[in-house]
Amino acid sequence: MATHGLPAWPWTAAPADALPPPEALLLEGMRRWGCANRQGRPALAAARLPFVTEEVGAAAPALDAVLRAGGGHFLLAGPLAPHLEGDEPALLLGFALAQRGPRREALAAFLRLLPPAPAYAATGAALSLALVFRRAGLLLTSPLR
Numbered sequence: 091m092a093t094h095g096l097p098a099w100p101w102t103a104a105p106a107d108a109l110p111p112p113e114a115l116l117l118e119g120m121r122r123w124g125c126a127n128r129q130g131r132p133a134l135a136a137a138r139l140p141f142v143t144e145e146v147g148a149a150a151p152a153l154d155a156v157l158r159a160g161g162g163h164f165l166l167a168g169p170l171a172p173h174l175e176g177d178e179p180a181l182l183l184g185f186a187l188a189q190r191g192p193r194r195e196a197l198a199a200f201l202r203l204l205p206p207a208p209a210y211a212a213t214g215a216a217l218s219l220a221l222v223f224r225r226a227g228l229l230l231t232s233p234l235r
Contacts, residue, residue, distance in 0.1 A: 101113065101174055101178075101179045101182055101183075102174065102179045103173055103174060103175075103179075104173065104174050104179075105172060105173055106171065106172060106173060106174060107172075109174075110230075110231055111228070112223060112228040112229060112230050112231075113182055113186075113230060113231065115140055115141070115144055115146075115228065116153075116182065116185060116223075116230070117174070117178060117182065118140045118169065119137045119138075119140050119141055119149075119150065119153050120137070120153065120157065120164075120166055120178065120181060121166055121167060121168065121169045121171070121178075122136040122137050122139065122140065122169060123136055123137035123153065123154065123157050123166070124157070124164065124166030124167075124168075125166075125168055125169055127157075127162050133154060133157070134150060134151065134154040137150050137153050137154060137157075138150035141153075144226065144228070145226055146222050146223060146226045146228065148222045149218075149219045149222040149223060152215045152216065152218040152219035152222065153215075153219055155211070155212070155215035155218075156181070156184075156185075156200075156212045156215045156216055156219070159200075159204060159208040159209070159211045159212040159215070160177075160203065160204055160208065160212070161208075164176070164177040164181065164203070165177045165178075166178060177203060180199065180202055180203055181203070182230075183199050183233055184196055184199035184200045184203070184212070184213075184216055185216050185219060185220060185230060186230040186231060186232065186233045187199050187233060187234075188213065188216035188217045188219070188220040189220030189221075189223060189224060189229070189230045190229070190230060190231075190232040190233070190234075191232070191233070191234060193213065193217070195234075196213050196216060196217070197209060197210065197213045200212045200213050200216070
């Protein structure tokens with residue numbers, strides 16, 4: 091299968107400050123979750139804080155489910171890292187495709203990061219998060235346009 095000519099996800103190694111507000115909110119939640127998880131603190135509570143301020147607190151359990159599907163092994167930078175690092179761009183792609191693309195494309199994005207069973211679970215949780223964000227008017231950037 092040829093891999094040349096595929097579109098590049100625009101947030102790869104991007105400055106965190108350059109992200110649109112929905113992606114920045116999601117990134118902050120992911121990073122807070124990762125930091126709390128590494129320190130052995132309740133990760134869901136840490137991820138919920140930025141979501142509650144934007145009135146999408148109901149999305150935090152879905153984010154927690156996606157990140158737990160990875161067994162806590164996703165490479166997430168600290169909250170103050172200036173650029174996207176590790177698995178952050180790929181996770182943003184998965185969430186964006188869950189909200190803006192067909193389900194099969196979201197699943198394909200999560201299959202890049204996870205084995206099949208956890209990828210299916212992550213896709214379902216990502217769809218839940220995407221729905222909460224959409225209802226709040228937070229539309230993630232469409233990665234295929």
